[in-house]
Amino acid sequence: MIGAKELIKFSDRIRILYVEDDEKLREDTGRLLGTFFKNLTLAENGRIAMEKYKPGEFDIVISDFVMPEMDGMELTRQIKAIDKDQVLIILSAHDELHFVEEFRAAGVDDFIFKPLNIKEFIDTMHKACLAVTEKKD
């Protein structure tokens, strides 16, 4: 089981873009992500995320699924259109599981489900970080 200590090792190397429309959740999740990664950028929705996104700027993009203006699915498609190797994780509720296949097809790398299971979160993030660093090396 991967612990928080393993994940925090990537703190300096991995740059994160986190997209969430709910302010409270953005604050809470942002705090959690900030605990592990120093380089964290927040975006209120898909449109703003696309404004902030530039290829090579972020190692991992984490996005909520249901958002006004542009949802996680559309964001995924647009980002993958720019950089098909961009690592992308969808943060979604359990009852939205039926979209998993669609997301996979769109090129989403992994999923984190709400309400958050911290172990799963660390595990998924760790896997993603490893994948990114491997690619970089």
Next chain:
Amino acid sequence: MLKHKLRRIRNRSPKGISIRSSLFRNFSILIILILISFSAALLILQFSELSMLSRRLVTEASIEMESEFQKIFQPVIKNINISAHWGRLKQYNTLESKEMLEMFIPILDEYEYIVRIKSSDREGNGFSLYKNPMDDEWITTQTYTDLPGTRELVSKWDDNLDLIERRWLPINRDLRLEAWYQSVIDSESYRLGWNEPYFLENSRNLVITASIKIESGVGKAYVLAFDILLKDLQDIMEKTVLSENGIVFISTMDDRLISISGNVLGNLNLTNADLALQSLYDFDLPRVKELLKEWDSRNRRHLSKVVYFGSARDRWVGTIVPFPGKGVPILKIGMLAPLSDVMHYDIVRVATIFLIFILALLFAVFMTKKMAKRYINPVKKILEQSLRISQGDLRKGEPIDCNISELRQLADTHETMRQALEESRQQLEEYSRTLSQKVEERTFELNRKSEELEELNRTLEERVKKEVEANQQKDQLMLRSARQAQMGEMLSMIAHQWRQPLSSISTVTGNLLVFIELDNYNKEQFFELLSSINEHAQFLSRTINDFRYFFNPNKKKESILLETIIEQTINIIGRSLEYKNIVLEKDYRFEGPIITYPNEITQVFLNIIKNAQDVIVEKRVEKPIIKIKGYQDGNMQVVEIKDNAGGIPLEHLEKVFDPYFSTKGEKQGTGLGLYMSKLIIEKHCKGRLAVQNEDGGANFIISMPMLTDEEI
């Protein structure tokens, strides 16, 4: 009873006369009047006939004479006017006058009466124009006094002329001429003047001279004279006599005979020439003498009247007309005829009239009788039948045949009355016969009915109870299934409500765990994060309370602001809408609280908003909006819930509130949501729930009256 009444009526009515006698009386009066007027008319006619006859004799004669002369003179005078204007005539000497006279020849040829035309001045100088009796040619001569040869010429025609002439005419011809000339010259121009008859020179023909004065300048005047044969005058008069036996004669004013009807002359074996101006008393003319005698004895002033004379058997009628009738008469014209000749055709006419009159009288009497019969017979019959009816005999009588409208009506009315009486009597008899039976039947029926009623009463209660129970059961079932459906929906709503706080809690606790694991935490941070967890837990608790409250079967009415109810509703469904990215626009303001059932209203709001949400999701509306509008409308508080999902199809618009109507399919809808909502608003809250399509969406309008506690 009826007899008594009839007697009373009969006694009361005045004692009139029968139609028959009335008709007869009227007719006889009419007939007598006609008779009298006819007789009077006849008498008047008879008398006027006679006077008219005589008047005609006279006027016809004089008119004819007058017109004959007018015929002669008018063209002559006219011709003078045309051919010899007065200016020119002034210059005529005697010779020229001769030529002037000759101008008349063609005109005078038309008039056989005129035998001579002469012109003369004061001295007697002038010309004469003679018609030659031998060849009817006109001969122009100097005035006869200056022409000695003339007399010799004419005397050849009649040797006795002198003898005859001396009998009557004054010997001094020149004097006579002078007098005649003077009388004419003293008169007005163109006024016809007549002189006394005299014999035409050298002939046995009597003439009268018509003269007119022609003025031709200062102090100079001519006299133009025309001699007319009197036998021709006789001829004219003869024509006017109607009877064969009638006599016409012409005499001088002193009764010297000039001419007389041919039949008289024939009887006397005379000719007109034989008369030779002898007094008519010298001849055997009894009727003429009688007329003259009668005429003189009556001393008539108005000469044109008729006189009757002779014996009763041989009555004559006659008259004497003066000629020419204007100024001093110069001749007498007598006309007489037997009365029987004149009256003959009148008697035939009178007889005819009388005959027709008598026939008319007989016809009238006959008609009266017939008419009376026509009037009386039906009346008599009706009377007979009335009497019969009054004695109780209501059978149909002999039919009354009558074509007089009033009587026909009377008969018809009478018959109708009789029928009505008969019918009612039959009915009465029938009734009395069947009454007891009917009473029995009715009683039986009544008993049966009352038993049935009792039975019905007994069972009715039970049946009503059963029905009510069944209905209640049905309602219960319906309510239950609706409630169950709502529960499902609620669960989904709760899930949405909790999604965010649960996420937050799990994230924050996860974070805390990470802090502990990394051994990197401070007290403040911990305190802050734990507080936020606590807040989230509070929110969760509030949410579940709201749901619980909503599901509380507490149906108590409350005084509550509609705002509060709307907020509670949003508390339940708001997150769900947010999750579906549906924008909720809120615009409401109410003047005060309303007394109502908050839970039920919430249920309605939830239902409508949930429906809107479902439609929006189903139709994938691009920018979904649900608007909640609230306002005061008089005594009503109105909440409008509107979406932008395209509205309800027209064919569904009237059915959306029907029970079990759903467009969502079996799994999603029960078809009871809106039906329940309608029940709640309209039956329970005494409001109104309606829907209409508006601006590309459905708009549900909930109106609720602001009622008092008791009214709800």
